[in-house]
Amino acid sequence: MKLTGYRNLLFAAALSLLPIATTTPAHAAGTLTVALETDDGSWDPIDTFTLTWGRIGSNLYDGLVLRGPDLKLYPGLATSWQFLDDNKRIRFTLRKGVKFHDGEDFNAAAVKFTFDRLLGPDGAKGPQQANYTSIGSVNVVDDYTVDFILKTPDPVLITKLAGYGAMIVPPKYIQEKGDAYFNLHPVGTGAFKFVDYKPKVSLTLEANPDYWGGAPKLSGLVYRFIPEAATQVSELQSGGIDIATLVPISLIDTIKGDPKLEVESITGPDVVMLRFNSADGITKDPSVRKAMIEAIDRDAIIEQIMQGNAKPIASLQSSLSFGYDPNLKPLPFDPAAAKAALDKAGVKPGTNVELSFIGTNATFREVAQTVAAYLQAVGINVSLKSYESNVYYTDLVPHGKTGPLYQYQWGGWTFDFDNTAYLLYHSGQFWNPYIKDAKLDQMLEAQRATYNVDERKKILNQIADYAADQAYEIPLYNSNTLYAINKRVHNLAPTPDVRFRFLDTTVE
Numbered sequence: 001m002k003l004t005g006y007r008n009l010l011f012a013a014a015l016s017l018l019p020i021a022t023t024t025p026a027h028a029a030g031t032l033t034v035a036l037e038t039d040d041g042s043w044d045p046i047d048t049f050t051l052t053w054g055r056i057g058s059n060l061y062d063g064l065v066l067r068g069p070d071l072k073l074y075p076g077l078a079t080s081w082q083f084l085d086d087n088k089r090i091r092f093t094l095r096k097g098v099k100f101h102d103g104e105d106f107n108a109a110a111v112k113f114t115f116d117r118l119l120g121p122d123g124a125k126g127p128q129q130a131n132y133t134s135i136g137s138v139n140v141v142d143d144y145t146v147d148f149i150l151k152t153p154d155p156v157l158i159t160k161l162a163g164y165g166a167m168i169v170p171p172k173y174i175q176e177k178g179d180a181y182f183n184l185h186p187v188g189t190g191a192f193k194f195v196d197y198k199p200k201v202s203l204t205l206e207a208n209p210d211y212w213g214g215a216p217k218l219s220g221l222v223y224r225f226i227p228e229a230a231t232q233v234s235e236l237q238s239g240g241i242d243i244a245t246l247v248p249i250s251l252i253d254t255i256k257g258d259p260k261l262e263v264e265s266i267t268g269p270d271v272v273m274l275r276f277n278s279a280d281g282i283t284k285d286p287s288v289r290k291a292m293i294e295a296i297d298r299d300a301i302i303e304q305i306m307q308g309n310a311k312p313i314a315s316l317q318s319s320l321s322f323g324y325d326p327n328l329k330p331l332p333f334d335p336a337a338a339k340a341a342l343d344k345a346g347v348k349p350g351t352n353v354e355l356s357f358i359g360t361n362a363t364f365r366e367v368a369q370t371v372a373a374y375l376q377a378v379g380i381n382v383s384l385k386s387y388e389s390n391v392y393y394t395d396l397v398p399h400g401k402t403g404p405l406y407q408y409q410w411g412g413w414t415f416d417f418d419n420t421a422y423l424l425y426h427s428g429q430f431w432n433p434y435i436k437d438a439k440l441d442q443m444l445e446a447q448r449a450t451y452n453v454d455e456r457k458k459i460l461n462q463i464a465d466y467a468a469d470q471a472y473e474i475p476l477y478n479s480n481t482l483y484a485i486n487k488r489v490h491n492l493a494p495t496p497d498v499r500f501r502f503l504d505t506t507v508e
Helices: 006-017 051-060 108-119 171-177 179-184 229-238 249-256 286-294 298-305 335-344 362-377 389-396 417-425 438-448 453-470
Strands: 031-036 065-067 073-075 078-084 089-094 135-142 145-150 192-198 202-207 220-225 261-266 271-276 351-358 380-387 405-410 473-479 481-486
Touching: 031 051, 031 229, 051 192, 051 202, 051 220, 073 078, 089 108, 108 135, 108 145, 108 171, 171 179, 192 220, 229 249, 229 362, 229 481, 249 261, 249 362, 271 362, 286 335, 298 362, 298 473, 351 362, 351 389, 362 380, 380 389, 405 417, 405 473, 417 438, 417 453, 438 453
Parallel strands: 031 220, 351 380, 351 405
Antiparallel strands: 065 073, 078 089, 089 145, 135 145, 192 202, 202 220, 261 481, 271 405, 271 473
8 A cells, every 4th residue: 555645634634533623723833731640761662551651652753654543544654565475574665854853864774673672682671572573574675665574464563553662763873872861862753852851740842843744833742740630630720731631530520611621532442441360369260250240330330430431341442443342242230140159159258359450540449449349249348459550560460469350451552452352361461460261362363363354353253252251351441532621722633542643733
């Protein structure tokens, strides 16, 4: 395929998605300030998996492929790509005349360096490598042509290249400065350039006037790291930030009541669940896991706590995901059946279970407290134990140190169930400390082995059905993408994963 005029296509898509038609003229360049929940501590693409990092990285870096706000794929640093040799080789034609922020040329050598690094020992230290292991090697054909040689089929690879683990990095800069320096002083080819980083406080970027897609209309971006939702809203109300990405459900009406502000609530990719330690204790028994699911009224949680800003789910994906099966229904709320099943399984009334969760999210804390009350009603005492997010995701979950029940939220950034299911269910994966299921492994591998769309969808449906039958988690809800914005911000399209690219955005 070959597409041109990315900027025009993307901007047209953005305009088509704006909730209200606007005739506001372009405004003078200014600085936009965005609040994010997490400071990942490193701005190297191979070191992270979080969507908050992706929201920054999407403006610092480019991938070979870009995803627009319409969720369609567009050329990025590759202008075209072609599958060859019975889908065992992909040839990418690269964009000419692009430079990294330090003046280094972007070319085929940079692409090879990026993927050699991602797939090598450096990449093995982080969570992104697992997304790209189908790539056997990257071969330079000439300065602006590279071949990806696949060692296994990967029907989602082009989509993954629009993610943020495979963003292209500068070889000479990293080789001269070293990884530790690059972590804190990032250089990419993106629409904005690094200026300053204050850990746990802020990251400041400035417009890249030489950006290949055209200079941004903003002069700068400031990302402030504010983990408390109420503080983000307070800063939004006072004018300290322009976009709050962490909005408490309880404050939505307050925000809507401010004439300077507005709230976006749209279907997004995020799913919220409680996963089980399925290897040990009472939650090793599938019948106990199913009983705990039946004990919780998830519809009530969506209606009363989420105030309708979420949707019920039966699998770990939203309706935007390829592989979503609308015919798969969640287990119903049935506390009587749950109590009977627990009695049959020999679970004594008063049995204690720890629910591990991240403590900074006030909405989820309320969800956790409600879950504990429902389980208490069927005889299970739940102790709530909260953790700081970095400890939770870097140590607790990947090393299997959670309680029998633990919070998990997954962004589904590829909008393809493969990327969720494989990483959360396949034996030995970074984010799967407990599940070892040969049948599930076989299905997961089978859907990756075919480029037949109908066959893949059929297998992905089977995976969702099987995982639901085994009750590997309590699928709570698909949370709406929810953020609040100052009305001084213009030309910003609603984006399901909030990976805004601020090319055409202006501020008054």
